[in-house]
Amino acid sequence: MSGKIVLIDGHSILNRAFYGLPDLTASGGRHTGAVYGFLNILFKILEEEQPDYLTVAFDTHAPTFRHKMYEAYKGTRHPMPEELREQVPLTQEVLKAMGVPIVMKEGFEADDILGTLSVKAEREGLDVSVVSGDRDLLQLATEKVLIRIPRTKAGKTEITDYHAGDVEEAYGLTPPQIVELKALMGDTADNIPGVPGIGIKTATKILKEYGTVENAYAHVENIRPQKAMTALRDHYDSALLSEKLAKINTDSPVELDLEKARLENLFTPEAYEMFRDLGFKKLLTRFEADPAAEKRVVEVRTVTGLQEADALLKKAAGTDRAGLYLLQQTDRKSGKCRVYGLGLSLPDQKGGVGGTYYIPAGGFVTENLLLDAVRRIAGECPLLCTFGFKEMVRAAELPESAEGSVFDIKIAAYLLDPLTSDYSFDTIAKDCGTERVLSAEEIFQSKKIPLPEQMEEDKAAVYAGETAFTALAAQPLLERKLEENGMLALFRGMEMPLVYVLADMERAGIRVLPEELEQYGNRLTEGIRQVEASVYEQAGETFNINSPKQLGEILFEKMKLPGGKKTKTGYSTAADVLEKLAPEAPIVRDILEYRQLTKLKSTYADGLASFIADDGRIHSVFHQTITATGRISSTDPNLQNIPVRMELGRQIRKVFLPAEGFVFLDADYSQIELRVLAHLSGDRKLIDAYKMEKDIHAITASQVFHVPFDQVTPLQRRNAKAVNFGIVYGISSFGLAEDLGISRKEAAEYIEQYYQTYPGIRSFLEGLVTSAREKGYSETMYGRRRPMPELKSSNFMQRQFGERVAKNAPIQGTAADIIKIAMIRVNRRLKQEKLRSRLILQVHDELLLETAKDELETVSRILEEEMTGAAKLAVRLEIDMHTGNSWYEAK
Template sequence: MREKILLVDGHSIINRAFYGVTDLTNSEGLHTNAIYGFLNTLFKVLDEEKPDYLTVAFDVKAPTFRHKMYDAYKGTRKPMPAELHEQVPVLKDVLHAMGIETMEKAGLEADDLLGTVAKRSEARGLEVTVLSGDRDLLQLATEHIRIRIPKSKGGVTETENYHTQDVIDRYQVTPLQIIELKALMGDTADNIPGVPGIGEKTATNLIVQFGSIENAYRHVEEIKPNRAKEALKTHYDMAEMSKKLATIDIDCDYDYDWEKAKLGDIYTPEAYSFLKRLEFKNMLSRFSVEAPANEKIEKSFRLVEDLGEAENLLSRAEQTERLAFALQREGEELLSLSLTLGQERTFIIPVEGFVTENWLLGRLVRVLAEAQHISCLGLKETLKYLESRMDGEGQKEIQRLAGLEHQNAFSDEEITAYLLNPLKDSYGTEELAKEYLALTIPSRTELFGKDKLTKVKDENPEAYRIYAGYASYVLYQAAPVLEEKLQETGMERLYRDMEMPLVFTLAGMEREGVRVDAEALKSYGDELAVRIGELEKQIYEEAGETFNINSPKQLGVILFEKMGMKGGKKTKTGYSTSAEVLEKLAPEHKIVADILEYRQLTKLKSTYADGLAGYIGADQRIHTTFQQTITATGRLSSTEPNLQNIPIRVELGRRIRKVFIPAEGCVLVDADYSQIELRVLAHMSGDENLIKAYREAQDIHRLTASQVFHIPFDQVTDLQRRNAKAVNFGIVYGISSFGLSQDLSITRKEAQEYIQKYFETYPKIKEFLDRCVEEAKTEGYAKTMFGRRRPMPELKSSNFMQRSFGERVAMNAPIQGTAADIIKIAMIRVDRRLREEGLASRLLLQVHDELLIEARENELTRVKTILAEEMCGAAELSVPLEIDMKQGKNWYEAH
């Protein structure tokens, strides 16, 4: 007997359920009608089919090829209702809790995944059932692939079943000709436009007569009625596009694992907890479980409300070798501390009665000072919070806690999870539980909707206990799993020697902040406002009327219709007035040059002159936040405000740096790595010519021009040097001949010759870049010199543009990531040296390859020595690491 596989069209069935089941919400305010209807349908079909394998396919948010085709022709698709949208991720969680495999992939529709897996399963010898409300899938029907389409009849759901003959009997065409039908008659539900004026009856007659739209078009003069003939002649392009939209890809790029799809007992304890929380009481009878895993875990979470009991607990915690903790806060207010000390030893200590915030935080600090292994989430923010809530002596305790001798006790599981997969958006407890513990825990929304924690703590203490308990429980359980995976991937040293010490360096930098001259900032804004006003007046005069310069639509009409400029690209929303379009017009039209300057200055004013003013604290300093788990390459980012994006290319933008000043008795010292990525490329590629050039301290861009263009070194022109510089840095980013031609305003052929000559000059660079791509394809990730991994899913994409992007990233990630690692090492070493030598000077900012220090005037010489030694010695490369160092009374002078 052949094994069976059931494939479910997730979005189709949940969409049908949403509109077919009366609106339901659980006590937490979550809409549940679509989930309820979906599960009812699934259970019914499972009882009938009894499959050996089961998978549910979903669409993803990223628009697919077919979506884009439709949008380009007809506008936008109708968005999913918010009440349905919120249920989709919950349904996926329920399915995963049942052990049911789901599949989705950016760039592919669920139809494509279903078609591909259905055909592969048939070839494997399986009987296939595809469950969907979408009749497009009828094109997949064969003797061994059955399409089941649910249909409501008299309030009861029945299913229509289709093998090949069933399709012919019902529609008079073969399964594959369903595509032809859709191409003519369209389908609004599936966003297929079809041919206006041709309905189902006419479409069926045409396909029965001619077999395909192409053959019908070849015999268009024979078509009757005349209305159908004229419609196909006029709108054949729509028929062709509709056919593409209706055609399911049965061989898409997706690795399907039948072993993972093997159906086990879906009535798991985790699923029981989910359905109980969703309040699907009539479904719970399907389960034969006594105490689900989640319930057992949750029962072990204990509230400790008595001061004496809390003191005893925290005293025991001081003797515990390993623990995990989490603080529950509402803004700055501390609500409770959750603490996990062992397998079934999770405690929640709320702030209430005699357990005050000061007492609890003080005791926590003592516990942390004694513990040898501490797991937490967001350690940097936690340390900042602890310091902000304590008095002077308490703040010193926190700083001692973050001292070198105790740093190794801490483990931030957010950073661990980030290293293991830097492409994810979130590394919270829910994600950690699901990915590393195979445990589905209730989300905050599921537990208490959008209510504030303070309200939940008072009005729903049971939900609060579960929420707070998981906060530390998951960290405790996940820590050893994460550590083991770090060892498996060879990133344990990277984590311990680089990422974790960096937490404390960044915390110190954020605490220090950088001083800002508020008056100078206001004057800068006023100066910008005057110039913006002048430009507005000039632009109105040149246009001959006033209009909204910030409106792309109005600006497009002025430039390309009223003033008749050439080169306008009209879209469905109007003319494009992007920087790329305007920059090409600027040399010939003064108004365009003025508009570009206007845009630049208004951005400077809003983002920096006005924007930065709101971040100046009572200490007259701006305290940015450095994000350690955002970028895929390992680079740091800066937020609230972003001080890594201060303009440097335009003089007026650079002048914003004048408002950043040192404290009294100090100067700012700025040290910037010289061409660090090119030096990393020289080392990692092992190219002798590039290594020799750096060792001999030659002008690398002039040398490249000399060798590429075969002219003497001292005869290289400035233009040739600039072009060589563009090639040098472009190569690092995997630049194409098209990209280089755009950058240098040369033909694509000339750009290709430049690149070819470059690789002839530095042959091992080409070998290295090709090797990076091949290794990334084989291993699935790119790797830096220090072992940091950047997963490369783009290389497996079925989309050519995505694969090309992936290849460029595979070339660049090892170089950019290594450079980012080196600057991190330098930051840690510089910060430690300053502290170890008892200096008052402090590291303030890191901006890409540059470090900014506020140096005491009497420590200036020592600071410069430390910067030079630690930055140049941060890594051992086959070429020297060099820095450019300046000092000044503001950041502008120092840069």
């Protein structure tokens, strides 16, 4: 018989995938990262091998020969993490859905099954590929049996292959001697004890000379070095046990059923359903088409006639609720919006979804007609259900609607689960249990959604129609869930009104002078040249500063700086390594400055130029469904990450200028997170400290270090400030020690003194962790929830991270909520008073307004009233305001 069979070690590959990929969770909170990684490795193997047969072997829960020997020797194997354990049966379900045979046998481990099947397959004349992360299987390698060892790194899978000759080349030993090697050197991962004191080099040398452990022991007095001789003589029983543990049973009672193992079409309807349910969208593109397409009930009808289109749009405006999705594209350079079509979904008489339509722009159905229809529907329909409402607001220039009249399912889904990164309409549909819809990847048969101008009209129809359908179908359940979770008021009163503010900010943009940007780039280029020259002079030679390999050799080999950590690719020159060396090494300080300057040059001096639109302004995109704490983020470009630590970095703000006749007015909340902490904790001393209206950091220093207020030194104030802000972020003594350059013991004493000074804060923060652990989520003052799965992780570091987040999320999230309220109030006041001034940028606790010079006094009053009045806390909200003819001056 000829052909090829692939045998896969199920648990081993799952284990590799679990530790090699970030965790993923599907609906219902199921962990799926290992399953996804397993499938990626499986498909990679199948594409390379093109086998005729396939089988996957798994361990059983029943004790095996090895388990019993482990217990007899030194206890049990390390338990599998719970997050991985729950993915084993899930993987098996997926494989069964794909028609892949699974082999398990009580009392035998997967590698025994693989060993037996590989021997039987080789006897049948088949070429065999055994896929496992366990190098014990190298003992099975022959010229017909290939052992494939996958390794997942940074999301990519690399595979090393071993026939018998490859094993000898890599290890200097034959495949059967791999068992002997493990017998001598052991394997901590597999709890194989080996012989204490004998490592891989000595073990390999002994086996090259004596062939087997038994023969080596027969000549034990001749073994060198002396240490190895003594170790083998005194621990020969351990070597024999280890040999039994490492030896794979190639005669276990399992049959090779080639009929069952024959590889058929894996992309079955059952597999398709499971991939969809698990959220494996990228893998769905492997299916030629949806195997369950005939089950689909969402029909999107394209309407091109003006009369019928007009009738549908009037019906939408007159109905109680409608689903709407505007397919549009805004040109970043010109700022012009082009409308390609409108997805529309109308309810039936029972409150469900009736017809779903797509109205393309073309002929008598003009873009303006569709935009007018959107305005009419938004103004007249009591409940407009949509997806990505901000883009519709910008395109149609919609005025703010009455509270509760618009429902964006994407924002609702984000509030309900802020940890996921997938708020696509089809994922929302699946999570809400609505009727089946195609995903964008399925519609376009691509992982990337094309721009509307590149969409084929029939696919655009399905995309826009199904999005509108999902908005209408999912809205009732999402609203009910928001109410059940206490977040409906947050959604209606904060997140939906914020959409209009963000749309206004994007539309307004911020002015940038290209010539100023060019001059700034020239200053950076000169700064880079000077720092580069200084580095070369101190190093005594020129080299590529951007090359970690060359830089590591200069610093740690040539200049002999301490702290060099050598990896497989050379010395680590990561920022944390260099920052520790910087205080004592001028060259390292220069290298860190060089990195900052080159980042400024590429990201800002060069990068910003490409974002300047025809109106001379940069129109950044603001997102409200990205961060887990509720903070707004910005992209294309990110204007919230402008550097502030070094003067040359701050100077980038000089290129941002107000329009003629305007100035910048910048308002920044003063220590908002500390004030929120004072309010939420109710700590009387911290509240009183704020009410004294003195320097809060100096007050804290006075109380923590027990010195009179007027005798606090600058260093004491700096240390108190670090503790004040560090406490908000759940800082550890290790983190504080790193920040202040002090010992961990001193840092721990500072934190302890702080808690003694403000005793209510300790109990409050500990209570946040306890509450989050019990409820499974943390909560802001306004009811925003942040799920806390990290607190139940089997990984200690993850649990520690979870405790820090549980302390910080309610504080940072409340501060983020307050700034959102302030933005809404300020924007409304500017419009109500018909001012030309406008809010153009938000950077966390800071608002930047382009203010008409003759409106400066009025706008300053509005900012003061609306920002300080955004929340009623136990301590007053304070703001700092500055004006300037550039962002630099205003800040």
